[in-house]
Amino acid sequence: MSNALRVDHDGAVATLRLNRPELHNAFDAGLIASLTTTLEALGADPAVRVVVLAGEGPSFSAGADLQWMRAMANASQEENRQDALALARLMRTLDELPKPTIARVHGAAFGGGVGLVACCDIAIAAEGARFGLTESRLGLLPAVISPYVIAAIGPRQARRWFASGEHFDAATAQRIGLVHQVVAADALDAAVQAQLALLGKAGPVATASAKALVRDVLALGADRDALDGANAGLIAALRASDEGREGLSAFLEKRAPRWTAAH
Numbered sequence: 001m002s003n004a005l006r007v008d009h010d011g012a013v014a015t016l017r018l019n020r021p022e023l024h025n026a027f028d029a030g031l032i033a034s035l036t037t038t039l040e041a042l043g044a045d046p047a048v049r050v051v052v053l054a055g056e057g058p059s060f061s062a063g064a065d066l067q068w069m070r071a072m073a074n075a076s077q078e079e080n081r082q083d084a085l086a087l088a089r090l091m092r093t094l095d096e097l098p099k100p101t102i103a104r105v106h107g108a109a110f111g112g113g114v115g116l117v118a119c120c121d122i123a124i125a126a127e128g129a130r131f132g133l134t135e136s137r138l139g140l141l142p143a144v145i146s147p148y149v150i151a152a153i154g155p156r157q158a159r160r161w162f163a164s165g166e167h168f169d170a171a172t173a174q175r176i177g178l179v180h181q182v183v184a185a186d187a188l189d190a191a192v193q194a195q196l197a198l199l200g201k202a203g204p205v206a207t208a209s210a211k212a213l214v215r216d217v218l219a220l221g222a223d224r225d226a227l228d229g230a231n232a233g234l235i236a237a238l239r240a241s242d243e244g245r246e247g248l249s250a251f252l253e254k255r256a257p258r259w260t261a262a263h
Contacts, residue, residue, distance in 0.1 A: 004031045005038060012049035013196055014042050021057020027112050028068040036090045043097045050199050052192060053120060054104040063111025087144045094119040095148055100199050100207045104192050105129050115145030118152040121211055122195055123179040125170040126188045136165040153177045203243045204259055
């Protein structure tokens with residue numbers, strides 16, 4: 001892992017911090033690769049139940065490093081394609097991570113930084129946070145992150161923000177669905193901790209499976225027979241699992257389930 005990334009562990013919670021504060025945590029190829037491999041490792045670590053994504057310094061992430069972008073402008077089309085595929089792998093890894101994820105957003109979240117927010121399961125922003133899908137100002141588009149941003153804010157909103165490249169505030173980000181909660185800057189950590197407490201009370205397998213359930217429902221779409229079969233299979237497996245049995249027993253016995261002690 002590079003110095004541009006830091007991981008802090010607190011029990012079952014891993015906080016992944018973008019650590020290029022002097023560049024507002026802008027991406028380059030090295031940070032993208034480090035983020036991807038670190039997320040893969042955290043996803044496979046049974047001791048980790050939740051991943052928090054945060055930024056050091058004044059910003060969450062200002063998107064692409066301009067020096068890196070300048071270099072890629074002089075690279076071949078195939079080199080640019082491979083570079084874009086590396087970013088796509090990062091976004092998919094975060095989106096499909098088999099652990100709940102929380103974005104702790106402050107300062108600037110532009111371009112690929114918005115993509116990271118959209119890929120997280122829960123996004124909490126400080127009131128002063130600023131957002132922008134600013135690629136069109138450079139004659140580009142947020143193509144790689146578009147599946148995740150469109151899933152978060154919907155196609156109607158995406159058509160505006162992709163085309164205009166304009167900045168928007170945290171209240172707008174909440175209104176269009178990019179973030180779930182907006183709090184005062186000095187309440188940001190407390191809001192993240194409140195979500196961690198809620199996740200800690202839920203079953204680890206259930207919370208890890210939640211995003212897969214949403215993805216599968218969307219993928220099966222109008223095939224109701226396949227959807228009913230898949231959902232019946234999922235709930236049957238959860239009910240028969242050790243976690244499902246413990247959750248039901250704890251509820252009936254009016255006690256906390258065992259997994260809360262490990263959080």
